[in-house]
Amino acid sequence: MRPTGAAAPVGAGCLGLLGGWAIRPLSLQLGWTTPEVSWLQVLVLVFVAGVIAITAWVTWRELQVRGQWLEPHRAVNRLLMAKSCIVVGALLAGGYAGYAVSWLGIDAELADQRMARAASAALVGLVITGVAIWLERACRVRNDDDADLA
Template sequence: MTQAPGPDGGPPPGSLRPTPPAALAGWAVAGLAIGWLVHPLSERVGGTAPVVSWTQPLALLLVAAILGAAAHATWRSVHVRRERLESHQAVNRLVLARACAYVGALAGGGYLGYGLSWLGSEAELGDQRLLRSVVAAVGGLAVVVTALLLERACRVPGDPPPA
């Protein structure tokens, strides 16, 4: 059954639009600016900038792997086996996907900004911080991509394409 469009010409009542790319870009830019400022501010205030360990990028990659597995399982359930998700399951997965997309964009931008702040630095651990921050930024990007895949997997066949 097809529902009539909403009063503003958007999706019908009770449906959601996909995560807007502009919102993700805004969170990534905010993270980039904050990450860039962490280096000079922490040196002024505390005397030393934070060290990025391998735990941070690996945690982001683990979250991306979990989201990817959830997206794959959801896609198979909804699109291959044509099973219907319970409404609370669909809402939970959509909320998880959207929240992870925003946080992944913010974290990825933050780590990228922090890593870029070390370019050309003569500091002892500058290269290490740069490398680990860039790997963490890639992890943040992976979280965003897998979160968007989970969001897409929740679409019910026959839904109108996003505008």
């Protein structure tokens, strides 16, 4: 199995950017109120990033530092979590960034607030992508051939 390439997160980020940007004009056209990004949403994303980071650190320590092995089902679960969070984190980052961009130049009462919260959530989406890449890399196991070369 190969590490996740750049195409998947970049594609997900672009798709999220387009979708996030379209939410505000589409909701206005349909007569709905525009969605609000709350600090609770940002904090939930921070929590998710923290869980992934702790999992990456523990996995890296077990496999790379101590040279221990994980049970196969745990290794697969962590790798699956890493690969999915890379794509989902990029999708979230793009979606929230697109939503923040859609508020640029709008002279509304809460435009700055919505833009700041969405930008914060986009930043945390990038953090989720980064720590998920770290987790994916931490799941690598050394080959016996690699140990002979060191």
